Amino acid sequence: MTVFAVTYRYTDDPAARDEFRPEHRDYLRGLADRGIVAVSGPYGADEQAGALLVFKASSKDEVFALVEKDPFKIRGLIAEVAVTEWEPVIGPLAKEF
Numbered sequence: 001m002t003v004f005a006v007t008y009r010y011t012d013d014p015a016a017r018d019e020f021r022p023e024h025r026d027y028l029r030g031l032a033d034r035g036i037v038a039v040s041g042p043y044g045a046d047e048q049a050g051a052l053l054v055f056k057a058s059s060k061d062e063v064f065a066l067v068e069k070d071p072f073k074i075r076g077l078i079a080e081v082a083v084t085e086w087e088p089v090i091g092p093l094a095k096e097f
Helices: 014-033 060-068
Strands: 002-010 037-042 050-057 078-086
Touching (some): 002 060, 060 078
Antiparallel strands (some): 002 050, 002 078, 037 050
16 A cells, blocks of 8 residues: 545635534544544644645545545535655654555
8 A cells, every 4th residue: 555645725614614524534534444544633723724634545546536525525625635645764653654
């Protein structure tokens, strides 16, 4: 499996994100349970609204297909997605990949 760093930039609709966050997190939790999402989380309160996710998948196309099924994406709450192949080499988490 290849590792991909995925960034989300959210739209400016915090009320809708609050409403659909449980469904969004349940979806990502399911991917984590399957070993596809290694870690995910939102940026800090003082940063632009968005998130960083680390996927383990066979291709960028697979990652994009999974992102399309994210409830936030389905509901138009993700303005931009970037998927970049990533090779973790240093640090305690690097051996997890």
